Amino acid sequence: xxxxxxxxxxxxxxxxxxxxxxxxxxxxxxxxxxxxxxxxxxxxxxxxxxxxxxxxxxxxxxxxxxxxxxxxxxxxxxxxxxxxxxxxxxxxxxxxxxxxxxxxxxxxxxxxxxxxxxxxxxxxxxxxxxxxxxxxxxxxxxxxxxxxx
Numbered sequence: 251x252x253x254x255x256x257x258x259x260x261x262x263x264x265x266x267x268x269x270x271x272x273x274x275x276x277x278x279x280x281x282x283x284x285x286x287x288x289x290x291x292x293x294x295x296x297x298x299x300x301x302x303x304x305x306x307x308x309x310x311x312x313x314x315x316x317x318x319x320x321x322x323x324x325x326x327x328x329x330x331x332x333x334x335x336x337x338x339x340x341x342x343x344x345x346x347x348x349x350x351x352x353x354x355x356x357x358x359x360x361x362x363x364x365x366x367x368x369x370x371x372x373x374x375x376x377x378x379x380x381x382x383x384x385x386x387x388x389x390x391x392x393x394x395x396x397x398x399x
Contacts, residue, residue: 259341286315290383298390329357348372367392
């Protein structure tokens with residue numbers, strides 16, 4: 251991504267960054283309807299481990315949201331706060347590539363807390379309605395720590 255790309259596509263850069271923020275906000279508030287709205291119907295979700303190994307591939311908006319929801323709810327229903335940082339966007343026409351760093355704290359019902367660092371690599375596209383959505387979202391775990399209570 252270059253400054254030239256940002257200047258020529260400023261509105262789209264802001265809209266794509268808004269997509270990343272909407273996803274994070276929906277996840278933090280367990281707003282599954284809004285989370286679903288951030289994905290195209292035929293989107294793909296890839297989960298990679300620390301060495302880049304593919305651990306899971308999920309296809310389709312409904313299946314992706316169900317999987318994310320299950321992951322959070324199966325962990326005891328504690329509070330999750332996810333924060334995205336260092337988001338870069340490269341717009342080409344009605345598509346864009348996005349990369350961001352993610353930090354997440356998860357408090358379990360027993361009071362323990364987990365700290366997670368990961369990265370997202372995304373392909374997004376503008377839909378017929380003008381909204382940007384994830385076509386492919388890839389998660390890669392970087393580090394996970396149990397920080398106690």
